[in-house]
Amino acid sequence: MIxxxxxxxxxxxxxxxxxxxELAFQSGSKxxxxxxxxxxxxxxxxxxxxxxTPQKGSVAVNGKTINRMTDSERRTFRxxxxxxxxxxxxxxxxxxxxxxILLSFRINKAQILNKTIRMRAKEIAxxxxxxxxxxxxxxxxxxxxxxxxxxxxxxxxxxxxxxxxEPTGNLDPENKQKIMRILxxxxxxxxxxxxxxxxxxxxxxxxxxxxxFKELYTNS
Amino acid sequence: xxxSFFLAYKYITxxxxxxxxxxxxxxxxxxxPNGLKKLINESEAQMVERAKSTPLIIGAKGSxxxxxxxxxxxxxxxxxxxxxxxxxxxxxxxxxxxxPVLSMFSARGFPIVGTDPDYFNFRELSLVSGRxxxxxxxxxxxxxxAGKLNIGVxxxxxxxxxxxxxxxxxxxxxxxxxxxxxxxxxxxDHAIFVDIKTNWVIMGLGHGHEDLTNxxxxxxxLQRDSNVVKAGAKLYIYNTINLENMDSFHFHGDMDSYPLSxxxxxxxxxxxxxxxxGRFESGExxxxxxxxxxxxxxxxxxxxxxxxxxxxxxxxxxxxxILILALIVTLxxxxxxxxxxxxxxxxxxxxxxxxxxxxxxxxLIGCSxxxxxxxxxxxxxxxxxxxxxxxx
Numbered sequence: 001m002i003x004x005x006x007x008x009x010x011x012x013x014x015x016x017x018x019x020x021x022e023l024a025f026q027s028g029s030k031x032x033x034x035x036x037x038x039x040x041x042x043x044x045x046x047x048x049x050x051x052x053t054p055q056k057g058s059v060a061v062n063g064k065t066i067n068r069m070t071d072s073e074r075r076t077f078r079x080x081x082x083x084x085x086x087x088x089x090x091x092x093x094x095x096x097x098x099x100x101i102l103l104s105f106r107i108n109k110a111q112i113l114n115k116t117i118r119m120r121a122k123e124i125a126x127x128x129x130x131x132x133x134x135x136x137x138x139x140x141x142x143x144x145x146x147x148x149x150x151x152x153x154x155x156x157x158x159x160x161x162x163x164x165x166e167p168t169g170n171l172d173p174e175n176k177q178k179i180m181r182i183l184x185x186x187x188x189x190x191x192x193x194x195x196x197x198x199x200x201x202x203x204x205x206x207x208x209x210x211x212x213f214k215e216l217y218t219n220s
Numbered sequence: 221x222x223x224s225f226f227l228a229y230k231y232i233t234x235x236x237x238x239x240x241x242x243x244x245x246x247x248x249x250x251x252x253p254n255g256l257k258k259l260i261n262e263s264e265a266q267m268v269e270r271a272k273s274t275p276l277i278i279g280a281k282g283s284x285x286x287x288x289x290x291x292x293x294x295x296x297x298x299x300x301x302x303x304x305x306x307x308x309x310x311x312x313x314x315x316x317x318x319x320p321v322l323s324m325f326s327a328r329g330f331p332i333v334g335t336d337p338d339y340f341n342f343r344e345l346s347l348v349s350g351r352x353x354x355x356x357x358x359x360x361x362x363x364x365x366a367g368k369l370n371i372g373v374x375x376x377x378x379x380x381x382x383x384x385x386x387x388x389x390x391x392x393x394x395x396x397x398x399x400x401x402x403x404x405x406x407x408x409d410h411a412i413f414v415d416i417k418t419n420w421v422i423m424g425l426g427h428g429h430e431d432l433t434n435x436x437x438x439x440x441x442l443q444r445d446s447n448v449v450k451a452g453a454k455l456y457i458y459n460t461i462n463l464e465n466m467d468s469f470h471f472h473g474d475m476d477s478y479p480l481s482x483x484x485x486x487x488x489x490x491x492x493x494x495x496x497x498g499r500f501e502s503g504e505x506x507x508x509x510x511x512x513x514x515x516x517x518x519x520x521x522x523x524x525x526x527x528x529x530x531x532x533x534x535x536x537x538x539x540x541x542i543l544i545l546a547l548i549v550t551l552x553x554x555x556x557x558x559x560x561x562x563x564x565x566x567x568x569x570x571x572x573x574x575x576x577x578x579x580x581x582x583x584l585i586g587c588s589x590x591x592x593x594x595x596x597x598x599x600x601x602x603x604x605x606x607x608x609x610x611x612x
Contacts, residue, residue: 051564
């Protein structure tokens with residue numbers, strides 16, 4: 001379970017101020033976060049993942065208070081518990097698909113890149129139908145394929161929480177459905193939590209819960 | 221560390237052109253001061269060595285630098301000649317002995333140096349094949365001449381005419397190669413040595429032609445009396461000297477007035493050298509006598525000043541390069557903000573990002589140093605040829 005209480009967060013040198021009372025996400029749930037731009041939806045994901053820590057309040061995941069962890073602990077937590085998916089995929093253009101998928105194992109000592117991980121990467125790539133793209137560079141792939149590579153990278157750690165920031169924002173309707181189906185299937189199979197920031201109202205019917213940031217502000 | 225190196229390597233190899241430009245730029249900046257230093261040191265060493273091994277040079281008054289360059293390196297700068305009479309006077313002085321040098325012509329790009337056998341003893345030159353020249357029209361060639369022209373004993377070389385339109389001037393002479401010198405790592409390797417008389421034949425002071433005593437062809441013999449026979453342009457002049465026509469070769473005029481470029485003077489001892497130089501100072505001789513080492517040292521002082529200017533320029537260029545490199549790194553980090561953010565979100569630390577960028581710089585600078593090293597090695601390989609072709 002993810003629990004955020006009495007949160008107050010402000011970026012340095014900025015007027016933006018995120019403040020709300022309480023927000024919780026159940027394990028195994030699929031939550032869509034909606035609301036106007038600039039209301040702090042992406043900031044919420046960054047707070048849950050421990051990239052940012054709030055000035056006031058607490059962020060707890062499965063009973064562990066993230067904002068009391070050291071930087072190093074938060075990184076390890078992020079690496080082992082969270083899978084991040086972005087609207088613009090954030091793949092590194094100079095790495096082949098396979099190396100992009102394995103990236104998190106190359107940038108943190110807490111994870112060891114071995115044969116098993118490589119096998120798992122290939123298995124997930126096969127599930128996402130990109131096993132023939134592993135030795136290509138991202139710029140040779142379609143938008144939908146790139147997002148599947150990004151999902152593959154996010155799922156490689158077998159995360160208990162998937163944070164997706166507008167994952168279908170750059171995709172055509174067919175790919176949108178495909179990508180969301182992959183994420184929903186994963187959540188269902190692993191009993192993971194999915195928190196998705198989206199502006200796409202067509203997708204909302206498939207989520208268990210919808211958090212409207214506009215209302216969150218009004219309520220708090 | 222290994223993973224950071226992997227990521228850095230991937231980044232550099234993906235951006236090939238950018239990386240190559242950086243490697244070449246930094247490499248050249250690293251190489252230039254070192255390469256130039258090697259070049260100057262090597263040329264200094266070569267020039268000083270040759271100059272130090274030559275005690276004194278006597279020549280016509282004028283540029284002492286040209287005289288030294290002519291006598292030591294056979295560069296054939298235009299200087300005034302001296303005469304054979306000086307050679308006799310100098311030898312008669314009793315302070316040592318003089319070796320004549322006459323270097324005015326060339327054959328296939330290599331200088332023809334007229335001298336006498338003492339020169340080879342003085343320079344401690346030895347033959348790798350053949351024999352020393354004994355007759356007019358024979359030559360002994362340096363090892364580089366033999367190598368570059370692919371000729372040896374039994375072959376021949378034709379002197380290059382100075383001016384095709386000067387019909388009364390220098391005629392090409394076919395010279396027989398009778399010996400090839402051992403490599404000496406000096407300008408001697410690049411010279412064609414002949415007897416001084418051979419050089420005079422090339423100059424037109426001596427020649428061989430068909431016998432006129434029994435030739436009564438009026439188109440050949442224009443005038444004949446008891447002492448003089450005047451021949452016309454139809455007279456056949458030999459352009460090669462061999463056993464059959466050797467006797468017909470002769471010199472006209474007073475041989476004391478025949479030209480020499482300079483004399484290498486080898487004094488008996490230091491005292492003799494000092495007294496002998498005093499005679500030139502006092503005006504007993506109208507020529508100049510110079511210590512080649514002094515002239516070369518003066519020349520090197522100028523080169524040394526140029527080296528200092530170069531060094532200053534390279535320090536400034538190097539400083540500018542470091543600034544540009546820092547700017548490139550800063551701009552690169554800014555451009556890669558998204559990439560760095562991605563790394564943070566999936567678990568990287570700032571230190572790890574710094575490590576990756578550090579490895580990128582390490583690879584770039586490492587490759588630049590290797591590139592500079594290769595250039596430096598190539599410089600070492602070609603430096604002697606370069607010095608010989610462009611400096612001395």
